[in-house]
Amino acid sequence: MSDLLSIGASGVRANQTALGVVSENIANAGVTGYSRRTITTTEISSASGTTGRATGHGVFVTGVTRAADQFKAAAVRTAGADLARTEAGGVWMDRIQSSLTGAGLEGRLTAFFNAAKGVAADPTATAPRAVMLEQANALAASFTATGVALANATAELDATADGAVASLNSLSAALAKVNDGLSRVTPNTNAAVNLADQRDAILEQMSGLVDVTATYDAAGRATVRAGGGAGTTLVSGNQVATVSYARNAQGTVAFAVTSGDTVSVLAPQGGALGGIADGAQRIAGARIELSELATEFVAGVNAVQAGGRTLDNVAGAPLFTVGDSPTDITMTMTDPRGIAAAAPDEGTRGNANLAALENLRTSARFEGTIGNMVSTNAAAIQARGVVAEAQGAIHDGAIAARDAISGVDLDREAVDLLRFQQAYQASSRVISIARDTFQTLLDIR
Structure with missing residues (x-):
């Protein structure tokens, strides 16, 4: 009779634990990073001394x-890292686009x-010359503003990279603590x-910054x-490496990993670091191309100017x-009188020297170069958007497969809740019957 009581009591304890786990699952149904829990149980058994057969004594939660x-x-994590790189790189491509177009x-x-053509049409008039100087001043300001915008983009990229590296180091340190706890x-x-849930959540956050295995x-x-x-190893047990960021004058970025006395690349x-590296390369390329254009133009x-004569008949x-x-x-x-519109053999009223300016425009293709920079970057942005859309779908599919x-x-948890509740009540009933039976036997004596 005592066996019946212990069997019922073990069932009550096991099903009480199971009900607690199901309740925990239901309470955390909408919590990101939470993994469904289940209990594992084992029968309590012993071999009979006379028959050698196993005899059941209930159940316990293992x-x-x-x-x-x-x-x-x-x-x-892999899909998330791919998507994060594409999206992060796209941010800097958008920044390049706004820099190239913002100053017009x-x-x-x-x-x-076109203002130079106005001077060529009437080389002795002051008004067209004044307009040309105004346009030249506006153009100089536009070159400067475009260069400053790209320089600011580089500075912002550096700040973003520093922040991403700091976040990665913080996550690595947190993972090492979780490892120590495990x-x-x-x-x-x-x-x-x-702790395992925390570990996986940290790993997923890390994959948004850099591809990790x-x-x-x-x-x-x-x-x-x-x-x-x-x-390159970032975390091993409770040992953590430190990631750092640097950029040289040519715009090339590098990430170093320091672990003790060892430094690796x-x-x-x-991840975002991959997108930052892509963005840095593109910004550096745009700055170089713009600088070459400005140098050739000036x-x-x-x-x-040096090859012509002014209204005052000087070089x-x-x-x-x-x-x-x-x-x-x-x-x-x-x-305005200093614009050298005339060729040296024309005197002060000629305009032949401005033909050389138009030839420079045609041969150097200044407008075409900046237009091509803008259109090429715009096409790359569009292509990257298509890639990001596809990678987003892959990432969503991977999340759905994991979460499945x-x-x-909740439907499954509701079924389990009823099942364990009934089992709990049945185990309680076993205890009640054993108690009543035991009391009846005592009364007979």
Whole structure:
């Protein structure tokens, strides 16, 4: 009779634990990163001394497990890293586009050369010359503003990179603490599964910053590598490496990983760091191309000036001056009479020298160059948007596949709630019957 009581009591305890786990699942149904819990149970049995057959003595709870598939979780991280790189790179492409178009450089170039045609039509009139100087001044300001915008984009990229690296280092440190916790807790306990949820959530956040791969030991501690292939180790047990960011004068960025006395290079293939590296390369390319355009323009226009004669029949002086950077352009000339419209053999009333300016416009294709920069970048933005849309769908699909295993299904939990409730009541009934029977036997005696 005591066996019947212990069997009923073990059933009550097991089903009470199961009800608590189901309740926890229901309460956390909408919590991001929460994995569904279940209990594992084992029969309490012993072999009979006379028959050798196993005799049941009830059930006990061996632990709490989480519904998780590490392969599907890894697929989410991979898809997330790809999407994050594309989106982060797109931010800087948009920044380049706004920098190239914000100051209206292409239109200012056109207005300047058209103003020169106005001077050629009436080389002795002061008004067209004044207009040309006004357009030249506006063009110089446009070159400067465009260069400053791209320089500001570079500075913003540096700040973003520093912030992303700081976040990655913070997440690595947090993961190391979780690893340390996993080494201390008893497996298959609530504490262990909670730490495993935290571990996977941190890994997913890390994948938004850089492509990571993770391996696990028997305790569930993660060793994390970043950068594709064999990668560079960021976290191993409770040991953490530190990531740093640097950019050289040519715009090339580099990420270094320091672990003790060892320094290695991190080449991000995904995540925000990968997008930052892409963006830095594109911004650097745009700045170089713009600087070359500005240098050729100023040198060409000033050379045309030097080859002609002004209204005062003197050799033309430079129209523009360049500052610390090729795009830092200011006006040298302020007197409209100083525009060298005439060729040396024409006197002061000619306009042949402005033909050389028009030839420079045609051969150097200043407007076409800046227009091509804008259109090429716009096409790249559009293509990247298509890629991002596809990667977003892949990422959503990976999340759905993972959540189909680890997510909480309220319909299933409702069924389990009823099942364990009935089992709990049945076990309680076993105890009640055993007690009544035992009392009846006592009364008979």
